[in-house]
Amino acid sequence: MIAIGLALTLFQFNQGQLQVWQGVIEQLPYWLLPACIAIALQFNRSRLAYLAAFMLAYFVCTTNDWLGTIEQEYAEQILLGGTFIMTWFAFIKDRGLLSPHSLVRLMGIIVSFAAAFGWLWLNTEFKPLLDQYLPELFNVDVRTLAPLYLCIFIVAIRAAWQANLVNTSIFISLALWTAQFIRPETLPLAVSMTALASIYILTVLTDSYFLAYRDELTGLASRRALFNLVLSLGRKYSVAMLDIDHFKKFNDTYGHDVGDQVLKLVASKIAGVRGGGRAFRYGGEEFTIIFPRKDSSSTLDYLEEVRESIEEYDIVLRDEKRKSQSKATRGKTQGKAKTVSVTISIGVAEHQNGETFEQTMKRSDQALYRAKKKGRNQVCV
Numbered sequence: 226m227i228a229i230g231l232a233l234t235l236f237q238f239n240q241g242q243l244q245v246w247q248g249v250i251e252q253l254p255y256w257l258l259p260a261c262i263a264i265a266l267q268f269n270r271s272r273l274a275y276l277a278a279f280m281l282a283y284f285v286c287t288t289n290d291w292l293g294t295i296e297q298e299y300a301e302q303i304l305l306g307g308t309f310i311m312t313w314f315a316f317i318k319d320r321g322l323l324s325p326h327s328l329v330r331l332m333g334i335i336v337s338f339a340a341a342f343g344w345l346w347l348n349t350e351f352k353p354l355l356d357q358y359l360p361e362l363f364n365v366d367v368r369t370l371a372p373l374y375l376c377i378f379i380v381a382i383r384a385a386w387q388a389n390l391v392n393t394s395i396f397i398s399l400a401l402w403t404a405q406f407i408r409p410e411t412l413p414l415a416v417s418m419t420a421l422a423s424i425y426i427l428t429v430l431t432d433s434y435f436l437a438y439r440d441e442l443t444g445l446a447s448r449r450a451l452f453n454l455v456l457s458l459g460r461k462y463s464v465a466m467l468d469i470d471h472f473k474k475f476n477d478t479y480g481h482d483v484g485d486q487v488l489k490l491v492a493s494k495i496a497g498v499r500g501g502g503r504a505f506r507y508g509g510e511e512f513t514i515i516f517p518r519k520d521s522s523s524t525l526d527y528l529e530e531v532r533e534s535i536e537e538y539d540i541v542l543r544d545e546k547r548k549s550q551s552k553a554t555r556g557k558t559q560g561k562a563k564t565v566s567v568t569i570s571i572g573v574a575e576h577q578n579g580e581t582f583e584q585t586m587k588r589s590d591q592a593l594y595r596a597k598k599k600g601r602n603q604v605c606v
């Protein structure tokens with residue numbers, strides 16, 4: 226979507242249809258980049274805050290001609306220095322802007338520019354030697370920009386390998402940064418900077434939304450997302466509460482890390498619920514499924530399906546350090562790998578007129594309690 230937006234902006238700009246907006250667009254980076262720094266800091270996305278600050282500094286210096294002839298004279302060094310910074314940013318973590326790490330970051334920025342200056346100096350200083358020993362293919366132009374191509378390749382692989390919004394933003398930054406130097410006529414600087422600031426702001430806000438509404442361990446929607454959905458529920462719906470049986474004993478037997486692995490796998494089965502059910506991690510080893518527009522009897526088949534899929538699922542343990550087994554879990558050996566299985570109990574209740582969501586949920590919790598009492602591994606209404 227971001228790419229489509231950029232392409233459309235570029236198209237419009239070339240068509241001259243946006244020329245009336247030119248004055249506004251030229252001012253936008255002055256507003257959007259500082260706003261981006263403030264938002265990124267607020268949500269602890271220091272890499273994007275640094276990048277926005279870097280772009281703002283470049284934009285202010287360029288548009289006000291503060292760098293004078295330095296900018297043209299050292300254009301390649303600035304291009305390469307910026308490229309090194311972005312590549313490095315694709316591999317580090319967000320650590321806050323005003324923390325001891327910021328000193329390391331500042332040093333890294335200086336080192337990036339020093340490396341860019343050093344590389345280009347080496348190429349000029351030893352040009353005759355390099356021309357003599359390297360194949361013709363690696364002429365001075367290729368040699369000069371070789372680290373740039375390498376960095377773009379590395380960041381592209383990184384963004385594909387560890388696909389997240391921040392890495393994608395860094396890759397787009399690098400692409401626009403490079404285009405700005407190699408083909409400046411393609412896109413006015415103010416448009417690139419406006420696009421980048423918008424991408425950063427969108428990235429920070431979307432990332433933070435997912436952080437607030439997704440459970441980190443299982444990837445399921447969180448309890449906060451559940452109460453958000455409740456606001457849009459009509460009068461007819463059912464609430465199911467699901468709880469892993471004897472999970473405390475499972476943890477005691479196999480350790481907390483294995484418990485986490487199992488929680489993830491159980492969550493993936495619960496997420497696959499059919500019948501329009503929406504799954505949430507309520508907390509700990511408890512999950513909730515909401516069936517909008519369904520009474521409890523029509524959810525039973527779908528819940529039974531989920532219960533069976535978990536019961537039949539042989540979970541292969543990755544952890545070799547295992548203690549003795551307990552009654553709580555059934556384990557068997559598959560070749561050398563150890564497999565275990567867990568069961569879940571489910572209680573379901575449908576919303577009744579005049580009832581709040583919390584009251585319906587309480588009744589589904591009581592149904593869950595009955596399922597546990599009756600021997601677990603079953604669904605109760």
Ligand SMILES: Nc1nc2c(ncn2[C@@H]2O[C@H](COP(=O)(O)OP(=O)(O)OP(=O)(O)O)[C@@H](O)[C@H]2O)c(=O)[nH]1
Binds near residue numbers: 469470483485509
């Ligand atoms: N590994 C892991 N364990 C968790 C997590 N959240 C909660 N637990 C554990 O889940 C267990 C819940 O135990 P209980 O509420 O006593 O219930 P139970 O052992 O499942 O027994 P029944 O519900 O009666 O079948 C506790 O030992 C918690 O430590 C988590 O995120 N990871």
